[in-house]
Amino acid sequence: MSLRTLRTPEDLIAAGLVPPAARAALTAVAARYATAIPPGMAALIEDRTDPIGLQFIPDPAELTLAAHESADPIGDDALSPIKGIVHRYPDRALLKPTLACPVYCRFCFRREHVGPDGGVLNDAELDAAIGWIADHPAIAEVILTGGDPLILSQRRLDDILSRLTAIAHVRRLRIHTRVPVVAPERITGALVETLDTETPLFIVLHANHASEFTAAAQDALARLRYGGIPVLGQSVLLRGVNDSEAALRDLFETMLACRVKPYYLHQLDPAPGTARFHVPIAEGRALLAALRGTVSGTALPHYILDAAGGKTVLG
Incomplete structure (x- = not known):
């Protein structure tokens, strides 16, 4: 478990919460919307589509209005x-x-x-x-x-x-x-x-x-x-x-x-x-x-x- 808050696409990749292939798409999201996932919440995420992952892990769909x-x-x-x-x-x-x-x-x-x-x-x-x-x-x-x-x-x-x-x-x-x-x-x-x-x-x-x-x-x-x-x-x-x-x-x-x-x-x-x-x-x-x-x-x-x-x- 990470001991610090996850804030960047690189942090999310290193924590195993998103695949490396998602870096470019999530960098675009990060340019517009902030990310912060504290250690306690990151520890609860088993998959980016579970109830905690959905709430906190950025997704390229956020750029579709x-x-x-x-x-x-x-x-x-x-x-x-x-x-x-x-x-x-x-x-x-x-x-x-x-x-x-x-x-x-x-x-x-x-x-x-x-x-x-x-x-x-x-x-x-x-x-x-x-x-x-x-x-x-x-x-x-x-x-x-x-x-x-x-x-x-x-x-x-x-x-x-x-x-x-x-x-x-x-x-x-x-x-x-x-x-x-x-x-x-x-x-x-x-x-x-x-x-x-x-x-x-x-x-x-x-x-x-x-x-x-x-x-x-x-x-x-x-x-x-x-x-x-x-x-x-x-x-x-x-x-x-x-x-x-x-x-x-x-x-x-x-x-x-x-x-x-x-x-x-x-x-x-x-x-x-x-x-x-x-x-x-x-x-x-x-x-x-x-x-x-x-x-x-x-x-x-x-x-x-x-x-x-x-x-x-x-x-």
Whole structure:
């Protein structure tokens, strides 16, 4: 197993995840979209077409754009009043302090923006973004996303959370992250203390397959739980990854076993080059209907479609 994150076609070839003949095609993909597969995730991949390989190993199909796909499929750009902020709903705002991630999903709806070169908001940009939140008293909830906020240094994250907690009208905080499953070693006791803010804070964990919940991931989630940090789960319905009744049941029941409440199952957002992951809405509804009555109601998330006009509940 590689002891470092795989980032280049050469890394993937050396790890035996793709054949040498794929180098040229994957170099073309790498020129447009970032790759990062941490050691723990790479160790789970048996084949590039298995549920983990499909999520993280680049594919030449990513450079084929379908007619319905868009670089901004849910209309974030038009709703960004200032760098780092998206304001879609009256009482909530997204804060994107970084556009870097510990792993890059091949279906990401922000794939045209995220990457290691995305960096973090600089001090002036962060001041302006937090100032915007402070100047808008209708904002009761701030959702930290990106990128993945939990790859920020603990000092930077503590600074952001402390400043948001000091804003009287901000009553809830959320952090959307993959870190507990893809880089569980980052969930240290010190980080958990940072997350234990006076303002209620929820972690929303993105995971799409039961195999992502390794022993290390379960330990990381236990540290969050023992620290009093509630964790919700969100997933994307993906062809070849979790588009079966059995796969979804395993995913949701594994979440519950880790004290993660399944919260949202997202219909795939039509980002560029993601058509191979598409599952028709009718099929998604049928899968959720089949699960009702066969799994606990606590294991069933809301099946939703995100679009420029907001969320639509599909089932």
